[in-house]
Amino acid sequence: MDSPDAGSTSPKPQDEGRASSRRGLLAASAAFVVGGGVGAAVGALASPAPAPAPVPGAPPLPWEWAELDPLEAGRGAYRLYEDPVRGGCGSGAYLSILSLLKEKVGYPWTTLPDLMMSHAAAGYGGHGTLCGSLGGASCIIGLVAYGYGEKGQVFRQMIDRLFYWYAKQEFPTDRFDDISEMPGQIRVKAMSPLCHTSVSKWALAAGAEISSKAKKERCAKVCGEVVYTVVLAMNEYFAGRWAPPRWEPSEGIRHCIQCHGPDDMWHSKPGLNHQQGHMECLMCHSDHTK
Template structure:
């Protein structure tokens, strides 16, 4: 009796699936337009995706707004890609861009671990989506970030005059600026806290990082606009101190000779000379 019931269920499942298949074929014949539209909506487009020049200042304001929605990494990603979704549509309508988005994990240097600055993380992901030149552009973005004083004068001005896109500000003060000399969240936040006197949990620190997210999105768009025009030229070069370290300490095969490390960060931010 049990065997008979199992056979009955198997036959019923088969005919149910066959009916669904037949329906699908019928739709394919009689409703090809519907199938085609659905297929286009779910199609995974090869990279890079289309890019059109964007407004740098709008990217700055959207990056700041994105931080308020879901912190630094999601914010910078949003600041670059939301305008592209608005201007171009597909394929940008196939991924979550409105925060929380796919870069949410990068907040606070990846889930609060204070490693790579979330704004750099989100901006780099966006850059990789839209250009084959992502490596030199990201390299340029990181080099600029290390030496830039955050938050920018432009972001400080927007906040003090309430010209960002948020309704209620964490702080509208002109905030102290600092140079991290590192792409790491830990170094960036710590140096700013020491320069400003605010603790890492202060609302002013949070506002500083919101402005920084906007600044990073804006500079990434500036570089992408140059790339779209065929005018992007890398300018970042190692400082004299870093170049000196890299005479021995670089990616190589001779560990004893000092080739026991790799990277491009300012060595002396964390190390003293000859201790690598």
């Protein structure tokens, strides 16, 4: 992609609150103009899997993606969540995708340890920060989409997009209800990519404790949904059909960003430049301009 704005597929403000914005991650993918970065990635995908390297150590990024079945990957994550050793949200998300890539691509995916993302469970070490499913899935995004230089930054947009998609979802979805002992659970908006808001708001609405079977079931479905969505998006991306949009502030915080920005990681725009991030400001701050 020639500029970070290529494809300019940011969702319109009126789309922001759509309950079923799962497909929103892929919004306007047809409008995507294939750029150099994507062409190169697709070219790499077309060649056969490289033979295991005779030398130890991992090759440079990005690693090869293979088209995967989103539902198979999502179900794998849902089931892995409950695995007593390899389970939890971070591990479930990461390992489900990883094991399919090990099967389909082989090396270098075979070099990665199964338990690499176990620590991400419960918002990393139980701290309730980033939802571990997002951590596990974005680890894979980084490995397959990492790029060098200005044109290689699309993996950041993918992860940013994934996180604000997540914040708007009403979890858990019913996608895994056919294999769940607890179908039709109450759905609550995650509000942020933080495990803390995502889980605690749900627990309050569901009248469930964090240690309950219902909460685990809910988080297993979240893990599955995140993986389903990421696999769908990566398939589209490597097929040259999707460009992740750049983040745009929602209506209510546009003015915050204008003063407190910049909103990019390059700090290239004017502004006070003393806050970092794309979360919904009003979740934690009041509007001092009103």
